[in-house]
Amino acid sequence: MSTTTIRIEDELKVRVAAAAQQMGKSAHAFIVDALAERVEQVEQEAAFHALADERWANIRTTGKTVAWTDAKAYLVARADAEGSDTGRPRKPAARKLAK
Template sequence: MSTTTIRLTEELKARIARAAERSGTTPHGFILGALEEKVGEAERRRDFVDEAERRWQAFVADGQVFAWEDMREYLARRAQGERPALPAKKTFGREP
């Protein structure tokens, strides 16, 4: 395990100490937990953005979409426990 030095204001250091005590941990443990939480949040956000970009690129490539009315019916049937087939895709911006 490596060591990293961070500079904290006295006010922040005191706040961390109080929060750690209330949480039943040490300031060191509290800081590590906060960092792990923040890194996880950043990773999930990046994964979300990457997935959105992949989906956008797939849409741009083929222009195929589900009509909202068809998808709404599909989802309603799924919510009722049915196993309907996915609706047919349509080309975006073109009427059937």
């Protein structure tokens, strides 16, 4: 494990100490947890954007997509069916974009 030194304003240091105490952690543990959470968030955002770029490229290549009204109806039906024995609703079919 390596050591990293950070410089923070005195006011932030006081706030970190207070937040850490409120959570029953040391300031060090609080900072490490906060950094880990932020790194996880950045990684998830990067994965989300990569998936969005991939899907957009697929739409541009095939010209096919699902209309918002169809997608919304599917999601509503899926939410309504959750927890019931009716099964999952059928996914809407992709179709060519109107030009």
